[in-house]
Amino acid sequence: MENPMLAAVKTLLKETFEGPEANGSWYTESKPGSGLFGTLEGLSAEDASIPVNGTTIAAQTDHTRYYLWVARSYLNGEEPDKDWEASWKITSVDTNTWTQFTSELQHEYTSLLTTIDSLDSLDEQTVTGMLGAIAHSAYHLGSIRQMIKAIKVPSQN
Incomplete structure (x- = not known):
């Protein structure tokens, strides 16, 4: 039987990245595409490069x-x-780099889930680290969703 804490962590990580399951949401919108991958899906490299x-x-x-x-x-x-500052130096990306960024994000997410599945025991630091990954990723999901609203403002006539 799976550890309930690990199951909860995976559920919330999946909602953050993949979006909510069919039966509802814990904290994102209860519609398809609400996770980070769905949010990024329709963005072009040009969109992703707008400050x-x-x-x-x-x-x-x-x-x-x-x-x-x-x-x-x-x-x-x-x-x-x-080197926490390195990622914040990115000001623009071309189509290939943007595709690479989203692919690498998917890879790291999948790798994190695999690592969580391999854990034998849970100590306070491990649990805190996993919960931190959820909170941090959810924070950036919200930031990105707000940024999209700013760059996709309908024209005012």
């Missing part, structure tokens, strides 16, 4: 990917070399 309040959707996306990598590294007992 909003000093950052871009591309930077938010890469920062989220980076955070997942750091969290996964810690869960695997590794001490990663961290």
Whole structure:
């Protein structure tokens, strides 16, 4: 039987990235495409490169990917070399880079779920790290959704 804490963590991570399941939502909108992958899906590299309040959707996306990598590294007992500022330096991306960013985000998300499935025991630091990954990713999902509203403002005639 699966550990209830691990099951809850995976449920909330899946909602954050994949969107809510058919039977409802814990905290995102209860409609398809509400997760991070659905939110990013229709964005072009140009959209992802538009600055909003000093950052871009591309930077938010890469920062989220980076955070997942750091969290996964810690869960695997590794001490990663961290450079938190690097992802925030991204100002624009071309189509290939944007595709790479979204693919790498998907890879890190999938890898984190695999790591969670491999955990034998849970201590306070491990649980806190997993919950932090949910909170941090949800924060950036909200930020990106607000940025999209800012760049997709309907023209005023």
